[in-house]
Amino acid sequence: MNAKNILYCGICSFPPEYCEFGLSFNRCKQWLSENNSELFNQLYSDEALANATSTLSLEKEEKISKDLLKKQQKEEARVERELAKKLQSKVTIKRIERNKRKHIISITGLEVFDIELKKLSKTFSSKFATGCSISKTADKKDEILVQGDLSDEAKVFIENLLKEKGLNEVKVEQIDDKKIKKKAAATGAPA
Amino acid sequence: MFKKFSKEDIHSRSNIKSSVQRGLKSNFVDTYPGLEPIIDDIIPKKSQAILIKCEDKIQLYSIDNEIVLFQHFDDLVPTLKIVHKYSDCFPKVQVDRGAIKFVLSGANIMCPGLTSAGGNLPEENLEKDRIVTVYAEGKEHALAIGRLLMSSDEIKSKNKGHGIELIHYLGDGLWNLQE
DSSP, rough: OOOOOOOOTTTOOOOOGGGGSSHHHHHHHHHEEEEHOOOOOHHHOOOOOHOOOSSOOHHHHHHHHHHHHHHHHHHHHHHHHHHHHHOOOEEEEEEEEESSSOEEEEEESSSGGGHHHHHHHHHHHHHSOOOOOEOOTTSSSSEEEEEESOOHHHHHHHHHHHHHHHTTOEEEEEEESSOBBBBTTTTTOOO | OSSSSGGEEEEEEEEOOOOHHHHHHHHHHHHHHHGGGHHHHHHHOOOOOEEEEGGGGGGEEEETTEEEEEEEEEEEEEOOHHHHHHGGOOEEEEEOOOOOHHHHHOOOOOOOHSSSSSBBBBOOOOOOOOEEEETOOOOOOOOOOESSSSOHHHHHHOOOOOEEEEEETTTSSHHHHHO
């Protein structure tokens, strides 16, 4: 006996026949029609929908589908909100002077984008050959501390990272912690 | 069991010895005799299984970055991905359409959902504490795995209260766990 090949929905990860019970039914439907029209027709053609009656009373069925619809709408609103939040938030790269010639940079605001800080810190330390650690800032947010003045390099790296996730609009801001508050992002920080 | 389960519940991961892996394999086949012809596909002979120890004495076994089965005390349970692939090897029960919604939010399965017109219990008797895969009316694939809280004959005769304790279902923490 061979293993069955199962297609899972790209949106909610369920087998497509269970999408209707998931929280993102509309998007699942769209995904399926784009990716596997055969199965889509099988599941959502008028004929199939007519056959999908169950042994339950109509009343009960109606109630269940109403509840589900409500939940799905809620979920959709939540997804939208989250995306808006993502687009609004920004990443801050702060350069902190340790003594006259030495700096560290602190990167905050990444946790909104589902980036794993621990992995990123490892990548940083191997890519830039420096020490890199995660700590909490005063207002209980996670930050990544990188030794050395790498704010330009880190900026490019994070921008690429965000681009991969399809979040081009997100701003990456560079700040110098030495009185001069903000610098134009284009010019970059002086050495 | 996995309703609230995330990466934070994982304590340690380690490779297991090949002798332990052999024992695990034979245990797994003993629990589910239908697996015998295909066990080498699920757990290949030369593979390296990884043991992932979690909160509440749950142990997951992963092969090739995919969690294949898990163990809670003496119960060996396959994950739903494996059940989907080799669906004929495990005892099946079926619930009616009205129950799907509740099962997918992690509820235990009540007897009437199994005995009504949309539900289905196998002809032969399944004893208490058997691990069964749960299917749904009009659907092809399994949606959950649970343990019988009473024998299937008892479910038919009593027809009241909890019949199956839900262990693992579509969309729970284990399902969503990315390796």
